[in-house]
Amino acid sequence: MESIRTAEEISTIAFGFMASKALFSALHVGVFDALAKGPMGVDALAKATGIQKRRLTTLLTALVASGLVEKDGSSYSNAPGAQDYLVQDAKAYFGDYLRYQIDRQMFPMMTELVPVLEKGEAAEAPDYEAWMADPNEARLFSESQHSGSLGPGAVLAKMVELEGAKSLLDVGGGTGAFAIMFAKRYPGLATWVLDFANVCEVGKTFVEKAGMSDRVGFIPGNAIESEFPPGQDAILMSYLLGGVPADTIPGLVDKAYASLKPGGMLIVHDFMVEDDRSGPPLAALWALQHMVYTPEGMSLTAGGVRQQILKSGFEEPRIEVLIAGMTKVLIAKKPAA
Structure with missing residues (x-):
């Protein structure tokens, strides 16, 4: 990796969690599945996902800027990678792994990183064995990891x-x-x-x-x-x-x-x-x-x-x-x- 030299490069890292959340949210509300059928305008996509048009437009803009969705005029379509890996019917789909294990379990846990670094223990996050002792957490982690x-x-x-x-x-x-x-x-x-x-x-x-x-x-x-x-x-x-x-x-x-x-x-x-x-x-x-x-x-x-x-x-x-x-x-x- 080349060394970071500009404020923009630092911002890209610092704001990376926002792109992650855009990806996870699109998976949760079914954007990629809806676009798998072909290019759609925002009105049709809002109807397919049940998301209000203005809010959906803001999400789509972030997805286009991140390279996950493509825009041609007023129509949106999945980027090739999204079509191959983020559509539930795709052979190589791993969206459940991302939206459940990474978004709902790993993402919140990372807020504990500073306490771990400073004290060697998390303020709230359990160790792995205690985490897996919770049947609900074990099921969510295991089902998403499997895919x-x-x-x-x-x-x-x-x-x-x-x-x-x-x-x-x-x-x-x-x-x-x-x-x-x-x-x-x-x-x-x-x-x-x-x-x-x-x-x-x-x-x-x-x-x-x-x-x-x-x-x-x-x-x-x-x-x-x-x-x-x-x-x-x-x-x-x-x-x-x-x-x-x-x-x-x-x-x-x-x-x-x-x-x-x-x-x-x-x-x-x-x-x-x-x-x-x-x-x-x-x-x-x-x-x-x-x-x-x-x-x-x-x-x-x-x-x-x-x-x-x-x-x-x-x-x-x-x-x-x-x-x-x-x-x-x-x-x-x-x-x-």
């Missing part, structure tokens, strides 16, 4: 070679999105998800809808405190290490090593910044928001995770990019003998 994880799960399942493997343990695997995609790709693979009890209950509904109840099971527990079932062919830790206290990471990797069969595979997927901590921006910002409910956490680097993997006894890991500018994957095997 955002299916795509990366499918990509990761293609990236990892598990032919012949019989078991995979997904530690902190939430609603089982990644486990479902692995089970779909490898018919002989039985997968298990270890996560908090309320999260597991939500996950069971998604697994049932996917027709995978005989292939994806759940183990209620705490990744840090619970024992991992032994004899695993593979263990997946996706979005786990970046969301736990940094001093618990060695123990988690050690437990994975002990739980795996000789020749078994550890897969670590998470938001990771570059080893020199120069970026990328999205990975760095995700780590910052994680700190609100995990004050003792720290942004991950592939180099740091690699060192811990080697220290725990694994062979040299393969490092890959999964989501460009955001997440990386480390794949390592336990020695065969």
Whole structure:
């Protein structure tokens, strides 16, 4: 990233939350879904969304200025990216993830960042375990997270070679999105998800809808405190290490090593910044928001995770990019003998 030099560039960062709210609000009131049918004037769009015309015009102006909506004369239409990712019927839709988890949970939590930085604890935001102990919060977080994880799960399942493997343990695997995609790709693979009890209950509904109840099971527990079932062919830790206290990471990797069969595979997927901590921006910002409910956490680097993997006894890991500018994957095997 180039260094900031102008007041306008600073303002772009400072006012960025306003663009976020414009995006989230458009999702909530159905702007992108309405425009998916084709260009519309503001009168027709007001009727379709139920939003008063003057207020809708102000929102549309912000959406056009942000590049989410295009304007041609008096007609509005979705920008290509909005059409592909923000329309509910789109194959790659992840709007529910944005409007529920990011807008209604993550966005308010970021107001706690200064207390966390100054005191190491949030004034009001709970830690992750307490947060997920609330059934309503666990359901909202888990349902929105699920829709955002299916795509990366499918990509990761293609990236990892598990032919012949019989078991995979997904530690902190939430609603089982990644486990479902692995089970779909490898018919002989039985997968298990270890996560908090309320999260597991939500996950069971998604697994049932996917027709995978005989292939994806759940183990209620705490990744840090619970024992991992032994004899695993593979263990997946996706979005786990970046969301736990940094001093618990060695123990988690050690437990994975002990739980795996000789020749078994550890897969670590998470938001990771570059080893020199120069970026990328999205990975760095995700780590910052994680700190609100995990004050003792720290942004991950592939180099740091690699060192811990080697220290725990694994062979040299393969490092890959999964989501460009955001997440990386480390794949390592336990020695065969």
